Amino acid sequence: MKKAVKKRYLKEYAWGYLMILPLVAGLSVFYFYPVFKVIRDSFFDVGAFGKSKWVGIGNYEKMINDATMWQALGNTFKYVIMIAPITIIIALLLANFLNMKIKGKTFFRVVYFAPSITMAAAVAMVWRWLYNGDYGLFNYILNCLGMESVQFLTNPKIALFAISAVSIWSLFGHNMIIFLAGIQGIPQTYYEAAAIDGANGIRRFFHITLPLLSPTIFFVMITLLINVFQIFDTIYMMVGEKNVAMEASQSMVVYFYRNAFIFSKKGYASALAVFLFVIIMIFTVLQMIGQKKWVHYE
Amino acid sequence: MRKRKNGGYVIVYVILISGIIITILPFLWMILTSLKTQSEAVQIPITIFPKDWKFENYPAVFERVPYLKMYLNTIISSVITVMAQLIFCSMAAYAFARIKFPGRDIIFYLLLAVLMIPSSFFILPQYLIIQKMGLLNTIYALFIPKLFSAFGTFLLRQFFMALPNELEDAARLDGCNHFKIYLKIMLPLVKAGLVSMVIITFKYAWNDLMWPLIVNNTPEKMTLSAGLSYLQGQYVTDYPVMMAGAVMAVLPLLILFIFFQKQFIEGVAAAGIKG
Numbered sequence: 001m002k003k004a005v006k007k008r009y010l011k012e013y014a015w016g017y018l019m020i021l022p023l024v025a026g027l028s029v030f031y032f033y034p035v036f037k038v039i040r041d042s043f044f045d046v047g048a049f050g051k052s053k054w055v056g057i058g059n060y061e062k063m064i065n066d067a068t069m070w071q072a073l074g075n076t077f078k079y080v081i082m083i084a085p086i087t088i089i090i091a092l093l094l095a096n097f098l099n100m101k102i103k104g105k106t107f108f109r110v111v112y113f114a115p116s117i118t119m120a121a122a123v124a125m126v127w128r129w130l131y132n133g134d135y136g137l138f139n140y141i142l143n144c145l146g147m148e149s150v151q152f153l154t155n156p157k158i159a160l161f162a163i164s165a166v167s168i169w170s171l172f173g174h175n176m177i178i179f180l181a182g183i184q185g186i187p188q189t190y191y192e193a194a195a196i197d198g199a200n201g202i203r204r205f206f207h208i209t210l211p212l213l214s215p216t217i218f219f220v221m222i223t224l225l226i227n228v229f230q231i232f233d234t235i236y237m238m239v240g241e242k243n244v245a246m247e248a249s250q251s252m253v254v255y256f257y258r259n260a261f262i263f264s265k266k267g268y269a270s271a272l273a274v275f276l277f278v279i280i281m282i283f284t285v286l287q288m289i290g291q292k293k294w295v296h297y298e
Numbered sequence: 299m300r301k302r303k304n305g306g307y308v309i310v311y312v313i314l315i316s317g318i319i320i321t322i323l324p325f326l327w328m329i330l331t332s333l334k335t336q337s338e339a340v341q342i343p344i345t346i347f348p349k350d351w352k353f354e355n356y357p358a359v360f361e362r363v364p365y366l367k368m369y370l371n372t373i374i375s376s377v378i379t380v381m382a383q384l385i386f387c388s389m390a391a392y393a394f395a396r397i398k399f400p401g402r403d404i405i406f407y408l409l410l411a412v413l414m415i416p417s418s419f420f421i422l423p424q425y426l427i428i429q430k431m432g433l434l435n436t437i438y439a440l441f442i443p444k445l446f447s448a449f450g451t452f453l454l455r456q457f458f459m460a461l462p463n464e465l466e467d468a469a470r471l472d473g474c475n476h477f478k479i480y481l482k483i484m485l486p487l488v489k490a491g492l493v494s495m496v497i498i499t500f501k502y503a504w505n506d507l508m509w510p511l512i513v514n515n516t517p518e519k520m521t522l523s524a525g526l527s528y529l530q531g532q533y534v535t536d537y538p539v540m541m542a543g544a545v546m547a548v549l550p551l552l553i554l555f556i557f558f559q560k561q562f563i564e565g566v567a568a569a570g571i572k573g
Contacts (some may be wrong), residue, residue, distance in 0.1 A: 015399075022446075102307070123324065181570060232507070253418050257508065
């Protein structure tokens with residue numbers, strides 16, 4: 001009898017291991033191993049043909065003294081500070097509107113969502129054309145209004161803002177949908193009670209919707225921040241290698257990409273990847289700690 | 299009171315409609331430019347509608363770059379990625395949610411850790427592995443590391459966990475093994491999760507830029523995303539042809555979205571809430 005029970009358990013275990021095996025094997029090769037590999041490589045000088053030479057903390061030393069890296073990091077923070085809050089506010093506002101009794105809800109929802117499924121490379125290409133300094137639609141409109149043309153993408157002072165606008169355009173719809181689902185999950189009774197108390201729409205938003213939606217807002221914030229910290233596609237497509245605004249607009253991931261695959265400095269690029277990871281981790285942990293102050297779980 | 303309420307609604311509509319204009323404008327400009335001649339596209343004052351509709355820009359894309367090849371590469375790698383993830387992730391998700399075995403939770407936490415790490419962290423070693431395998435500049439390079447996903451597993455596990463135990467117990471009494479329970483009973487019940495995963499994965503695979511850019515450099519082996527950057531780099535000045543390329547690259551996903559908008563929107567919402 002005991003033997004039979006034991007056998008049944010072993011069989012159970014075997015099924016468990018068997019069913020996770022393909023996934024775990026794949027993740028081990030392409031995700032678990034790379035974690036160690038990238039940390040190891042950050043202490044090496046990795047040449048073009050895979051030959052590597054131990055340099056200790058050389059790459060990190062170089063990184064700390066690399067003004068371009070600090071600028072790229074600063075740019076990344078600027079992207080995060082601009083894109084994340086504006087995207088969240090727009091998404092929240094629109095989600096709230098689409099939860100009201102309005103006509104054409106489906107139409108609005110579908111159109112707003114469209115940018116977030118559109119290929120970033122294509123989006124960036126179109127916006128680059130809209131921003132064009134000589135023939136772009138935006139400058140044409142500015143000229144018609146009697147204003148000077150703006151070099152949106154080649155002026156180092158402006159490029160970063162122009163890129164942020166494109167990112168917000170492609171991100172808000174996705175997050176709006178998540179907020180809308182969250183709002184619809186709030187029990188109607190709260191609003192009915194508030195209506196009896198005579199609370200108007202704006203008060204209802206701040207006193208019911210916002211606190212009850214805070215777990216969703218927290219989730220969106222975490223994922224959005226991790227994404228924006230890694231902004232790449234838009235910058236890569238809109239700012240070319242020869243653009244004078246490159247250093248003023250490149251993010252950490254763009255700088256990482258250029259080091260790894262254009263300048264062929266894979267060891268240094270590994271150090272950059274490790275550094276970026278540490279920064280994202282710190283921010284995620286800070287948010288996890290900070291959430292206790294403002295996120296209300298029922 | 300009533301009047302004020304209506305006034306509020308007017309503001310809401312004004313904001314919503316301005317939002318629509320801003321959202322649609324780039325799409326519209328992309329299509330309109332793709333139908334102009336190059337000289338009309340760069341002419342001042344700007345014309346909004348093309349004087350003569352130049353549909354030839356579309357076939358021209360196929361002459362400039364191996365666009366058909368890029369299309370096929372994108373379709374093949376996206377479909378294989380989705381199928382593989384569906385199989386591997388759902389199977390593992392079932393085991394993590396429904397079977398007790400030693401080490402299960404530790405392995406699952408490792409998986410969650412992968413989920414927290416930014417993708418740029420893995421990309422360099424992944425490239426070196428593909429290089430070691432001798433697969434750089436092949437179609438396999440486009441999808442091999444993408445076949446396994448911690449995100450998909452995590453998402454589906456949430457769906458499997460929500461199912462009641464009774465179903466499983468009854469099947470066990472009938473002598474079904476775990477694989478049979480997974481395939482015949484549980485999988486059909488987590489359809490919403492599967493749809494959500496397929497949509498998110500397909501969208502990501504179709505649009506991804508950095509990975510194809512890194513592993514493949516000949517145009518014949520590129521995806522549409524990387525191909526567009528190639529098109530842009532080569533013919534900087536021919537805007538209508540570039541826009542025609544962009545229109546064709548985004549069209550398949552947009553058409554799918556229009557037909558399956560309910561599934562798209564619910565899928566994203568489900569992933570947002572379950573995550």
